[in-house]
Amino acid sequence: MAQRGRPLGYEPDKVLDVAMRLFWAHGYEGTSMSDLTEAMGINRRSLYAAYGSKEGLFEAALARYVDGPGAFPHAAVEKPTAYEVAECYLRQAVLSYTCPELPRGCMTVQAGLTCSAEAEPVRDELASKRRLGIELLTKRLVRAAEEGDLPAGADPSALAGYLVALNHGFSVQAGGGITRMVLMRFVDQALLLWPGRPS
């Protein structure tokens, strides 16, 4: 049973990528439907047929982000030692947030920290995504503590929150124009302080 009716006139992955970049760079409320349809090269009606609403499109774009440019934390927690997890997490964050081909910063931070009352569901969804990041690192560092990979008495969940705070701070700074080279020096500094390292 082949597909019936007129085939799509655009490539879904490509136009969703365009939407992701717009929301990432200008935020949910800072991006208008006209901005989107113009940049995506598709008609308003086609967009609504595919995603139902602006919020629906945003959710699809956000999903694409966390599965693409924002997926590096999942790679980081695969590293064999806690130090390597922290190093990979922070360095990949800075590399991603200052990639010349992408908007600056982390989409989950940049796209909607605050908003009008109408967009609160979007803001809350972003906050929820950020909390998932803390949980991901917490689980990994709890395991590290069990494996004796952290100094005795170190608090895995506090360390996870600390790393994520640094990450989000780098997003803010990258969005504000701080360069990759400078941010990487901040990372070097943080890694020098990692527990168990000579200080």
Added chain:
Amino acid sequence: MAQRGRPLGYEPDKVLDVAMRLFWAHGYEGTSMSDLTEAMGINRRSLYAAYGSKEGLFEAALARYVDGPGAFPHAAVEKPTAYEVAECYLRQAVLSYTCPELPRGCMTVQAGLTCSAEAEPVRDELASKRRLGIELLTKRLVRAAEEGDLPAGADPSALAGYLVALNHGFSVQAGGGITRMVLMRFVDQALLLWPGRPS
């Protein structure tokens, strides 16, 4: 020469405080003129007579913020040792960002990380204010290094950027609903790692 004509029907400090809180909680573009006039309890005309434009009002509100709730970095850099500077800076940040009587987070982070093209001057002004925070801490830590208050070889400017990144990350997390108690544990963790401390 005393004042002539009818006196102001509102208290400038109080209505500006209301505007500050609105911009802080909902961002520059997430706050409409109708939101502002309604909450401030003054007429649209009076608002334009006093501040000229929405952007003018925002600038006044932002100035009030950095001179009020956002002034704690200036107190922190007065502390006698680098460690006390860091401790005061981070703890006051978390206390301020989770104050029950105020919007969550730091206004310079929350009020406009991203925006539509029309509001770029506001976004850039906020980024500029954040850069001033890095400079303030850098100057203080350079002095600390000169005084032998930091381990030999420590990089004052990188440490400053690191502290500010943590600060901004705490703002993001506070805005996302992480509680004061939890954030303070993240601060404890960061302070345990401060260079020169036993790890």
Added chain:
DNA sequence: AGAAATAGTAACCGATCGGTTCGGTTACTT
């Protein structure tokens, strides 16, 4: 060939955006 299904386009919807202008009123100084 023709019906069914899906995607296309453009014009249009009411609501709201930031900002302005309108009289007309009120309060204080000289």
Added chain:
DNA sequence: AAGTAACCGAACCGATCGGTTACTATTTCT
């Protein structure tokens, strides 16, 4: 009493907001 300045609500500006209606175009199935 005269003059000055700030108050008020409301109506209005063009533009844009997110979302929809009516209609046309292209494909596959029967």
